[in-house]
Amino acid sequence: MSLLKIQDVVTAYGKIEALKGVSLEVAPGSITCLLGPNGAGKTTLMMTVAGILKPRKGGISFAGEEIAGRAPHDIVARGVALVPENRLVFPAMTVLENLLAGAYQRGDKKAVAEDIDRMYARFPRLRERSAQHAGTLSGGEQQMLAVARALMSRPRLLLMDEPSLGLAPLVVEEIFRIIAELHRDGVSIFFVEQNAHMALKVAQHFFLIEQGRISFSGTPGALAEDEVIRRAYLGSAQQ
Amino acid sequence: MLADLIQNTLDGLSIGAAYALLALGFTLIFGVLRRANLSYGAAIMFGCYCATWTHLNFGAGLLLLAAITVAGTVLAGAYVERLCFAPHRGGSMIAAMVASFALWMQFEELVTLVMPTHLYAFPALYEGAPLAFGPYTLRVDALVMFGAAIAACALLWGTLYRTRFGLAVRAVTEQPAAASLAGINLPWVYVRVFALASAIGGVAGYLVVASHGQITPMLGMWSTLKGLLAMMLGGLGSLPGAVVGGLALGLLEAHSQWFLGPQLRDLIAYLLLFVLLAARVPWMHTRSAS
């Protein structure tokens, strides 16, 4: 059974349909990547799964339960967390407060404190900056914070919307290393990426979305073999 | 001359403390909902009239009257939230503002229907002589007003910076989408912020009415204007700014009244606001964007 199952989802901004009937599945324990050009509907899809946007039609089930149309906090409680595009940390709150906000629904204070320690072990820069306002962090540090904040809710499925956007190459490598680590720790990951080269190194399954429709679904091997996709997303340098 | 200056400063600070509370309530709602609640003052007036009515019909102690004022204001605030703000969440700014203006009229009509006389006496906070320090006098009720305002600020600070609810309020204020992605229930926060802001407004209203010893339906308009003015002077959307703006407004009024007479007192504040807006001083635009 799939962990996340999206069926014929239509999401619109006013009259404009950004998703025109999207269906896809994410297997438990997998790393799945969503590729697509600018304006294809990637962010819209992530926001719809997370409950920020309500689908006009279609169904979304997570671990067998219908979540389409539910409130975002309810979806977080069920085990889905989204690291949003552009990170959206709370700039005037400290790093520690950002992490506490991520654990907002959890009552188990002791376990939360342990998880914060775990985050600090995984992201040592965050420990150093614990009392600093999040707005003073570098872009890479803010991305680490956004990931850590999402993990504080102990998600079973982590959604990430362009986690490498605007970051230096070294930081991008760091992000992908973390994605692989999280996966090893048992978190399923569904992420949006424009950097197909990096995504090929970690993802086990790919979807391509174009103009609000899924136009490709397959393994990294199939992706690399597809002539059209290779030209558009991997450049000719691969050949 | 110097004695007058000091006396005016004391008077200005004490009324400024009430303005600061009014501005804090406004700012909380504005910060979280990004909308101005025009019926804020009317809700306060409603709360104060609840207390006046209780006093007239049953008589009641000061503390009980204060509690009734706060409870009445919170009730009215909840009504406003349900009717004006909950239905327009994420929707039109104008719709919520116009709706809240309509409720202002509703509160005024209701109050004048039940209590048709224009002016009612309200039990004073303190009726003895003012405290004298050499040439200066300090009205005890002004002192109470100042103390209560400081206590309310401290309580608000504690709530915002030391509690789980406060963490949620700050998160929603800074980044609503990220707050809901973090698992914070936004409607839940909105309702409670409204109640909290109304309670603060109720405290301010009670202090003002009790120190004047009387109440008229104009209290609604008065509270909204003073609160808005102080909030804008302090830089839209900043809580410390609201306190500073309130105190500054009180001082400005007290001093300009002495220099220019009571007729020009209100004009000066509007003039200052106009000048600050026209000059686009940086602190008045910091939080209004994004």
Ligand SMILES: Nc1ncnc2c1ncn2[C@@H]1O[C@H](COP(=O)(O)OP(=O)(O)OP(=O)(O)O)[C@@H](O)[C@H]1O
């Ligand atoms: N708030 C909005 N109001 C109206 N239209 C929107 C809004 N947000 C996105 N759109 C439109 O919906 C479509 C999909 O946008 P979306 O942000 O999901 O694309 P994306 O794949 O995430 O793009 P990018 O790679 O630039 O992040 C685009 O055509 C965009 O113009």
Ligand SMILES: [Mg+2]
């Ligand atoms: Mg996007």
